[in-house]
Structures are given as structure tokens and as C-alpha cells.
Amino acid sequence: KSTPDEDLLADSPNQPTISQSSGNVVDGINLEDIKEFAKAFKLRRLGLGLTQTQVGQALSVTEGPAYSQSAICSALASQMLAAQLSSQQQNMYASGQNHLTDFIGMEPSKKRKRRTSFTPQALELLNAHFERNTHPSGTEITGLAHQLGYEREVIRIWFCNKRQALKNTVRMMSKGMV
Amino acid sequence: KSTPDEDLLADSPNQPTISQSSGNVVDGINLEDIKEFAKAFKLRRLGLGLTQTQVGQALSVTEGPAYSQSAICSALASQMLAAQLSSQQQNMYASGQNHLTDFIGMEPSKKRKRRTSFTPQALELLNAHFERNTHPSGTEITGLAHQLGYEREVIRIWFCNKRQALKNTVRMMSKGMV
DNA sequence: AGCATAAATAATAA
DNA sequence: TTATTATTTATGCT
Numbered sequence: 215k216s217t218p219d220e221d222l223l224a225d226s227p228n229q230p231t232i233s234q235s236s237g238n239v240v241d242g243i244n245l246e247d248i249k250e251f252a253k254a255f256k257l258r259r260l261g262l263g264l265t266q267t268q269v270g271q272a273l274s275v276t277e278g279p280a281y282s283q284s285a286i287c288s289a290l291a292s293q294m295l296a297a298q299l300s301s302q303q304q305n306m307y308a309s310g311q312n313h314l315t316d317f318i319g320m321e322p323s324k325k326r327k328r329r330t331s332f333t334p335q336a337l338e339l340l341n342a343h344f345e346r347n348t349h350p351s352g353t354e355i356t357g358l359a360h361q362l363g364y365e366r367e368v369i370r371i372w373f374c375n376k377r378q379a380l381k382n383t384v385r386m387m388s389k390g391m392v
Numbered sequence: 393k394s395t396p397d398e399d400l401l402a403d404s405p406n407q408p409t410i411s412q413s414s415g416n417v418v419d420g421i422n423l424e425d426i427k428e429f430a431k432a433f434k435l436r437r438l439g440l441g442l443t444q445t446q447v448g449q450a451l452s453v454t455e456g457p458a459y460s461q462s463a464i465c466s467a468l469a470s471q472m473l474a475a476q477l478s479s480q481q482q483n484m485y486a487s488g489q490n491h492l493t494d495f496i497g498m499e500p501s502k503k504r505k506r507r508t509s510f511t512p513q514a515l516e517l518l519n520a521h522f523e524r525n526t527h528p529s530g531t532e533i534t535g536l537a538h539q540l541g542y543e544r545e546v547i548r549i550w551f552c553n554k555r556q557a558l559k560n561t562v563r564m565m566s567k568g569m570v
Numbered sequence: 571a572g573c574a575t576a577a578a579t580a581a582t583a584a
Numbered sequence: 585t586t587a588t589t590a591t592t593t594a595t596g597c598t
Contacts, residue, residue, distance in 0.1 A: 238523055243562055245523065251565050265579065284585075287581055310478060329576050329595055345423060368576085374577065378590075380426070382463060387429050443572060461573080462592075506590055507583050548584065557582090571598100578593070584586080 277352075340372060348377055379391045512548075514540045518547075522554055 238245045259269055263373060270281035324385060332340070343358065350358070359366040444464040487512055510518070521528060521536065528536070528551060537544040 238526070243565065244593090248558065248561050248565065249588075255564070266581095269581080282585075283580075284582080284587095285577095315575085326594075327577060331596070345558060371577065373574095377573085377588090381424050383430060386433070387426065444571080444574095460592075462575080462594095464573095490575095505584060509583085509589075546583085553583065574597080575590100576593100576595085579591080581588100581590075583588080 225251070291329075330364065330368055332364075336364070340369075343374065344376055348380070412447070506541065508546055510542075514525075514542070518550060522551065526555055526558070 240325070254347075259266070265283075266286040267283040270283055270286050340364065347354075355369050355373070356366055359369040362369070413519075437444070443461075445461040448460055448464050517540065518536070525532075533547050533551070535542050537547040540547070
């Protein structure tokens with residue numbers, strides 16, 4: 215129940231002490247510092263109103279290869295989970311010549327895909343499939359997509375959402391509701 | 393053109409038979425039962441004159457997190473779509489807390505192992521260990537796995553991923569970002 | 571307005 | 585790096 219965001223907002227209640235270097239040190243950097251970094255990074259990102267994906271793309275320009283959404287997330291989110299950091303040296307980072315800001319102008323590519331609507335016939339077939347197998351293979355998905363005349367991705371997402379709905383239901387049931 | 397509401401009103405024209413357990417079983421619960429549950433839930437809600445949003449807020453008080461309107465809807469509506477349920481055994485659910493966690497016992501196309509999900513408690517312990525030692529020995533891993541009730545391999549991988557995440561963070565830091 | 575649900579984003583297991 | 589799950593957002597209905 216502690217998302218990075220929440221930890222982000224939560225006020226750090228403790229240790230103003232510069233973590234005594236007894237703690238875990240990774241690559242010469244203290245764990246606490248790493249957490250602090252992750253926190254600051256996310257604040258920056260949110261402040262700029264960027265998604266992880268966007269930051270990844272932006273970084274790919276200046277920095278080397280490419281940071282995928284997963285990479286960003288993996289690198290930072292994880293560190294914040296257990297974070298209860300000394301709320302000091304806050305913007306020991308903040309200052310530097312932020313590369314990120316330069317990309318604030320990036321795209322307006324905010325086009326959301328038009329919500330597709332399935333025909334009753336399509337839904338019937340999809341549901342039938344779902345009852346038989348909630349996790350169709352890639353081939354099956356492609357087959358369905360072709361057969362029904364929808365984009366493959368759309369069909370894939372449909373199954374994702376459908377599984378989610380089912381799981382939510384089961385969760386509620388087991389909670390003893392109704 | 394078949395909204396859940398309509399299905400709701402429509403009288404179930406068939407099978408009073410306890411669905412023969414041949415059907416899809418999710419987490420020990422039969423699909424038909426799930427549909428039945430969804431139907432009952434909605435009836436309850438309407439009976440109380442509540443909106444989905446209201447129910448969500450109400451549940452958030454007693455139950456943990458928060459159920460958004462979307463959540464309620466997503467959980468229940470979907471199940472009713474194809475519903476033609478045996479209107480029997482009403483609260484065979486109400487009781488036991490079936491491991492809602494991972495439904496899908498269905499396997500075909502075993503390409504990828506099902507993503508396991510850790511409980512907050514498990515994560516807490518794992519993180520604690522990680523902070524103490526990022527490279528647990530084989531014995532330690534086995535111990536943790538046993539203690540937490542996860543497969544040894546799953547625990548091992550968790551440490552791999554965790555180390556990777558940490559390394560990535562350090563890399564970014566040293567790149568001078570933020 | 572409220573519902574249903576597709577699409578987008580975040581998180582992370584494999 | 586990939587694939588899936590979890591959560592949120594937002595849009596097309598009625």
C-alpha cells in the first residue's frame with residue numbers, strides 16, 4: 215500500500231543525521247543517498263509533467279542508448295519503496311544543469327487512441343474465447359484480431375482488461391461482500 | 393445492446409443445475425458463481441439506492457485501499473455480460489477467503505511463468521534482508537523461500553531484479569542526472 | 571448524471 | 585528486455 219508517490223508525499227519523520235557510513239554502501243554510494251536520489255528524480259519528473267516513457271526518450275537523446283519506461287521505473291521506483299530518508303541535502307541535486315528541462319518542449323503527442331467499440335458479435339466471440347481460455351497465446355490473439363477485423367493490440371488489451379475485471383470480482387467475492 | 397442492467401432484469405431462463413464442475417474454475421470458484429455474485433451485488437447496490445461511486449467510497453472505509461467507480465464497474469459489470477446463470481447457491485462465497493490472488497489455473501501455452509505477486513509482508517521482509525545483504529547465500533534464499541512460502545527460484549529472481557534496479561539507479565546517479 | 575470499459579501509465583516478475 | 589499485472593484516466597454511451 216505504499217506507492218512511491220505516497221512515500222514521496224509522506225513526510226520523513228526521522229534521522230536528520232547524515233547516515234553514518236556504516237550502512238550499506240553500493241559502489242561507494244550510501245543506500246540512503248540512492249533513495250533520496252530516486253525521490254528527487256521523481257519529483258522533478260512530475261514537476262515537469264513528464265511520464266516515465268517521455269523521460270526515457272529524452273534521456274536517450276543526450277545519454278547513450280535508450281531508457282525504456284521499465285528502465286526508469288525499475289531504477290527508481292524500487293528504491294523508494296523502503297525509503298525513509300534523511301530529509302536533508304534535498305537539492306544537492308536540484309541545482310545541477312538539468313538535462314531534463316531541455317526536453318520540456320517535447321511532443322504534444324498526447325493523442326489518445328480513439329476508444330474502439332466492439333460489435334455485439336465480436337464481444338460474443340471474445341467472451342466465448344475467454345471462458346475457454348483467459349490467456350490466449352500470441353497466435354490466438356492474432357487469429358482473433360484477423361478474424362474479427364480489429365487491431366491485434368486492441369484484442370490483446372481486451373483480454374488484459376477482461377482478466378482484470380475477473381480478478382477484481384474474485385477479490386470482492388473473497389472479501390465476503392454481498 | 394445488452395447492458396448488464398438488462399441482463400440483470402432479464403430472467404434467467406435456464407439451468408437451475410448446479411453448474412457441473414466441468415466449467416471454468418477460477419480460484420476454486422466457478423465462473424457461473426462469479427456471474428451470480430455480480431448480479432447479486434448489483435441488486436444489493438440498487439436496493440440501497442447507491443451509485444457505484446458511493447459504494448466504492450463506502451468500501452474504502454472498511455476494506456483497505458479504495459475502490460473507484462471504475463473498479464466496481466470493472467469488477468462486476470463485465471462478468472454479467474455473458475451471464476446466464478444458475479440462480480442458485482447464493483452465498484457459498486460469503487465465507488471463506490479463497491486465495492483470490494491468482495486465478496487462472498488454466499495453462500495452455502506455458503510460454504511464460506505466471507507472474508507471482510508478493511504480499512506486502514513478504515516484501516517487507518525481503519527488503520529488510522536486502523538492505524542487510526544484497527547477495528544472500530543459497531541457504532539464505534532457501535530459508536526465505538520456505539519461510540515466506542514462495543518457490544526458491546522466485547526468491548532468487550527477486551534478489552536479481554532488486555540488485556539490477558539498484559545498479560541502474562547508481563548508474564543514473566553517476567551520470568549526473570537530476 | 572452515472573455507467574461501462576478501452577486506453578494509458580506505472581510497477582515489476584521473468 | 586520483455587511481458588503482464590495493477591492502477592488510473594478518460595470517453596462513448598444511455
